[in-house]
Amino acid sequence: QDNRISIWSAGDLGNAGLNGEYHGEPHLLCDIQHNGDVMDMQFLDQERIVVASSTGTVTIFRHHQNNQTLSANHRWDKAHYHVDQDTSCGGAACTGVVCNNPEIVTVGEDGRINLFRADQKDAVRTIDNADSSTLHAVTFLRTTEILTVNSIGQLKIWDLRHQRNEPSQIFSLAGDRVPLHCVDRHPNQQHIVATGGQDGMLSIWDIRQGTMPVSLLNAHEAEMWEVHFHPSDPDHLFTCSEDGSLWHWDTSTNVSEKPSFLHQGGRSTAYLSHSTINQSVVSAWLSNDPTKDRMEITNLIPNQTLSVNSLDVLGPCLVYGTDAEAIYVNRQLFA
Secondary structure, three states: OOEEEEEEEOOOOOOEOOOOOEOOOOEEEEEEEEOOOEEEEEEOOOOEEEEEEOOOOEEEEEEEOOOOEEEEEEEEOOOOOOOOOOOOOOOOOEEEEEEEOOEEEEEEOOOOEEEEEOOOOOOOEEEOOOOOOOEEEEEEEEOOEEEEEEOOOEEEEEEOOOOOOOOOEEEEOOOOOOOEEEEEEOOOOOOEEEEEEOOOOEEEEEOOOOOOOOEEEOOOOOOEEEEEEOOOOOOEEEEEEOOOOEEEEEOOOOHHHHHHHOOOOHHHHHHHOOOHHHHHHHHHHHOOOOOOOOOEEEEOOOOOOOOEEEEEEEOOEEEEEEOOOEEEEEOOOOO
16 A cells, blocks of 8 residues: 655635635645654644654654655664564554654554654653553643643643653553543643543643543444544633544533634734633633533534544644545635
């Protein structure tokens, strides 16, 4: 199977007609072959993309914008591998990657955590037996701390400043240890963390207190593959699933007020103002039953049947990919 990394142009974000409709089709700018399945990828900066492979390799690709080509800039072979296998045979899948330039953190099926720097050949730090089970996803909590989720329902915090190879905190789902597949943290209230897993439930955690989620919300009918807070309007959260749905969770208290702070420059507003809106958002995510009077949930793809494997969101734009081998761009999230 020929797997490829592709760069697409979805047109200029501001390039919409009077009614917000967009007239250009997304088009392919360039692509490059990739060995193994692409398990995860993230931009390191404007030109470089870090890609996790099912072979265990982690590659930095560079996008040359002057002539629209992609090239492999750096590669860490077998960043993830099973110890009991002869090193000549396959590695263990690298399941997740997160970047905070120049730092790159990867996790894998082998329960290993690697810390790389984009400008260094060897790993800065490796925690070999970080987890006895598969690590499915990773994200930064703060610049020196990361969050991981694993296949036995645990959320862990790791402090990369400490040399001991153990998590600083462990949180877990009660009862059945349902595998967790994805994790994201609230962009301005860093103690609020969202995870999703095999049972399709959305879990909201307050990492300042307790070891269990503060709320469990019934969500999808199959695995939840990704969860993302909107980066500049985090009272909006998005989840996608194997069941073919993509949900928009809206906890903004007064729905009619939305447009005022959901404009392109919304990021500065969200970061700088601890207005009543921001306060209510926080309590909405952390209240025991956020759905009761605060939450509007919309399935953005009502008739979809194939798995929605990945999503990302920025400003008024949502992009997602499905098992139909198609990429969809929704430019009117808040229309």
